[in-house]
Amino acid sequence: MRPQQVLLLGLMLLVPVLAFLFLKGFGTNRYALPFYLPERVDSTLVAGKWQRDTVFHQLGPFQLREAVANRAVSGAELQKQGLYVLSFFPSDCPISCQRQNAQLVRVQEKFRQDAGVRLASVLTTTDSSTILARFAENYGAIAGKWFFLTADKPTVTRLREQELRLPPLVAGADGPYVVQLVDRDGYVRGRYDGTSERDMNRLITEIDVLLYIYEHP
Template sequence: MRPKQTLILGLILLLPVLAFLFLKTFGTNRFALPTYLPDRVDSTQVGGEWQRDTVFHTLGDFRLPSQSGRLVTQQDLNGGVYVANFFFTTCPGACPRMNSQLMRVQEKFRKDPRVKLVSYTVDPEHDSVAVLARYAERYGAIAGKWFFLTGNKAELYRLATQEFRLEAPSGAAPGIVHSQNLYLVDRDKRVRGIYDGTKAKEVERLITEISILLYNYDHDKSSR
């Protein structure tokens, strides 16, 4: 066999091996979501060179009663992702639209225990456990899936302003901070998405990005 023919035959035989190695290395689709709420920028030395690395905020713990009266903490949300929002039951406009959109999210991930919803009231003086129980029933909240939380006003204000970094809208009553934003929180308790909860297209994007996070977790070899 001539050298040229031998080379061609060798390449033909090698192609399947190269294709396999390519697919094994690069064949898994990965989608990178941004991370929000930066805390600081650190400098680290890698290979003799200094590199700047952004450190993002990790949400702190809380301990608040839900609509059932059971105390809920960050530990109840471990192992998966959750969608957080701030509302109050007497809110006439944005809150009902936002919670109606959250019903769609709940239904989409009804059978996936890794996805939960957390709605913090910003008016705990009115929104007692009993009031939240009736409110949650209105939106079909599934027990253990969608938590409506109340509690100490100072603690809720801290969560809104220090953890999620909300600012009081102009004209709001003192100590009242609310927003029509929805926040996607990953399993490391970092905010990975912020959405306008009153807009259907934004909630479609939220649903897609929840699916992306779950897909990445399912294919994350480092966590196995």
């Protein structure tokens, strides 16, 4: 066998070995979800040394009313079994609102069999439970999976503006429609444009990431 052939054969055998060693040493893929709503910077004692770290806001307690079953639903209940997807919409639900709700249908269908994923759509305008029940029916909301919720204006305003730090709603404006991913501890882990298919695809991916983290702590 010629020297060139020997060298070529050696390289062909060496490449898979090097690839294996590289993947073993550097191939761990970690998809870390960020936390939103920074609250303050605090000091933490780690291995005998003080380190400064950001403390993020946990959603405070809130209680809304569910349309179909006509009962109270709290934030604690929504996150009890896992994470939930939180969104807002007005009763007239213009075009952008309809796009958001259509995207949420996709999320529900993707995680239909997963009890650890819930959806909560909150009405931003005062209206009757009958109208909310009709929304739930129109979008095929699964009972106990996708909640259509309402409350008095101060409660909804506090949830939107104080807890989630969203800008005040402008009368007659169509949006913005910001969808939140809230984890089982009440932290906001994702924010998405509810009218964007690309953003909602990212939401679906990041729900999968959180579920994997919960299953493999």
